[in-house]
Amino acid sequence: MTKTMLNVKTDATLKRTAQRIAKEMGVPLSIIVNAELKRFITERRVELFAIPTYRLKGKAAEGLDRLVEEGLREYSEGKTRAIKSLADLD
Numbered sequence: 001m002t003k004t005m006l007n008v009k010t011d012a013t014l015k016r017t018a019q020r021i022a023k024e025m026g027v028p029l030s031i032i033v034n035a036e037l038k039r040f041i042t043e044r045r046v047e048l049f050a051i052p053t054y055r056l057k058g059k060a061a062e063g064l065d066r067l068v069e070e071g072l073r074e075y076s077e078g079k080t081r082a083i084k085s086l087a088d089l090d
Contacts, residue, residue: 006033018032045082045084047082049075
C-alpha cells in the first residue's frame with residue numbers, strides 16, 4: 001500500500017488532546033485518523049455530535065442544560081435518526 005501525507009488544519013488544543021489520548025491508548029494518532037477515514041468511506045456518512053463536559057451556571061443556563069440532557073437521553077434510547085441531507089428532515 002502506497003502511503004501519502006495528509007495535511008489538515010485543526011485547533012492546536014484539539015490536536016494535543018487527541019495525541020495525548022491516543023498515546024494513553026498506546027496507538028499513534030495516524031491510526032485513529034485512518035480508522036475514521038475508512039469508516040467514512042465504508043459508511044458514506046459522518047456523525048457529528050458533541051457531549052458537553054461542563055455545566056453552565058446560572059438560571060439562564062438551566063433550560064439549556066435540560067435540553068442537552070433530554071437530547072442525550074433520546075440519543076442513548078435510540079429515539080433519534082441519522083439523516084443523509086437536510087432534505088431528510090421533512
